Amino acid sequence: MSQQRHGSTPGEAGGVPAFPDLPEATIARLPEYLRALHHLAETGAETVSSEGLAAAAGVNSAKLRKDLSHLGSYGTRGVGYDVSLxxxxxxxxxxxxxxxxxxxxxxxxxxxxxxxxAGFASRGFRVVALFDTDPRKVGEQINGLTVRHIDDLERIAAEESIAIGVIATPPGTAQTVADALVAAGVTSILNFAPGVLSVPSNVDVRKVDLAIELQILSFHEHRKASLTALPGGRSAAASPDKLPDNQKAVGS
Amino acid sequence: MSQQRHGSTPGEAGGVPAFPDLPEATIARLPEYLRALHHLAETGAETVSSEGLAAAAGVNSAKLRKDLSHLGSYGTRGVGYDVSLxxxxxxxxxxxxxxxxxxxxxxxxxxxxxxxxAGFASRGFRVVALFDTDPRKVGEQINGLTVRHIDDLERIAAEESIAIGVIATPPGTAQTVADALVAAGVTSILNFAPGVLSVPSNVDVRKVDLAIELQILSFHEHRKASLTALPGGRSAAASPDKLPDNQKAVGS
DNA sequence: CGCGATTTGTGCACGCCTTCACAAGCGCCT
DNA sequence: AGGCGCTTGTGAAGGCGTGCACAAATCGCG
Structure with missing residues (x-):
């Protein structure tokens, strides 16, 4: 190991490293940097400049440097960043x-x-248990795992030290499942079911709603269409007929 | 006052809405409001207060009011918002x-x-075509649709007026597929493949990377673990009540 | 008809994030 | 050894988003 001293080096001896409190925005980008770095490592690169890594990760280079500076000084001026480090x-x-x-x-x-x-296993996670309530699915083998009944969740979660749970149920049962996960000691939840989950404040929830993503894209389609319809003038087609008649026209 | 100014185009004469340019953060929340509103409509509610809708959507009520005010004045003071409107x-x-x-x-x-x-169809989208390159998959029937070869993309996209494409390929072929989509006239892309896509500036891309979501949760697990290990850190004080915490949604 | 209760719409201040621009540091070449 | 070019790390400024607090507006009721 090098003799370099950094505040939160993995190999720091003598107790718990002070955990840097990073901005949320930075945290959300670190995984993208990591993926780009792995890709670079496969191509044999040993160092990379902020400009190069930023391009690979699709961000501004100044932003990348500021993000990395929050972790500590792991770059060398005039050279760049050591990829594997x-x-x-x-x-x-x-x-x-x-x-x-x-x-x-x-x-x-x-x-x-x-x-x-496959993307889970290759990026640091092991899916160790599958659960469902449907008796017809319990017992099914998927990818080498047996589907268990959700009543076994608490026991298995403890056995396997599961801290992260993924919810992929219909919306109606998502909250029930979330409660069960919390009761089983899970403190991070990734939720694919539409809707809002209520959980204790020490539990982190991230939501992925596929339809919402499409709806956001749809908005931009709508916007682009109304712009190209008549540049500079009033749009020909776009007229919100849904509005009540007394509000439709502007009475100026 | 029956003649109320239509808020979506304040100051615009002629009565046709130029497209309101909403803050991105607002746009990202509208789908959540919409889902909550649909749920409210099913329960028979005709009006809803900003407080009530905000709770159902998991946001602050002031934020909700500001978001909706960008669309125009669709609420009634002292009453609330008309759900169906x-x-x-x-x-x-x-x-x-x-x-x-x-x-x-x-x-x-x-x-x-x-x-x-099912969530796509029920929320305003029709999946009208499936594509792949693997000859063994081409011709397969899925959910009433036949998988076509990707060479047919351009023709079918034109026939069906497809403006939105979803990429669910392995990472290696995502860029090629994106290029093909762009060539076929698609102007919005939802990408599930890890990695950065480069597209013309008139094309919108949203990315969903499932492993990244887990990695962000993993960070918070790591942080929580290092906090509870520290003597001085605020222990995970049991906060039994379930707050509608701000649930981080994926997105930009 | 007027008053009080209720709820929207918004001005304002604050904090986070992004971006620019540049000084400081490092290696290489002469 | 010294200078030069390259790259990091960061101070400062600007923009965006959030949340508070309150005036304006509307309804119901006596």
Missing amino acids: LVAQIEYILGLDENRAVCLVGVGNLGHALAGY | LVAQIEYILGLDENRAVCLVGVGNLGHALAGY
């Missing part, structure tokens, strides 16, 4: 060196696909 | 009244699930 540092910060155990609840259409998603 | 207005803004056609490229593990995802 930076990989190790980011993986440490993200806690990926622990190969975290994940459980998945809801083995329906989407859950089935997630259970077999 | 607000639904119509948000659907119009998001362009959902056009029941947009969507195509999906990559019928692998994840793509297969997306093709059958």
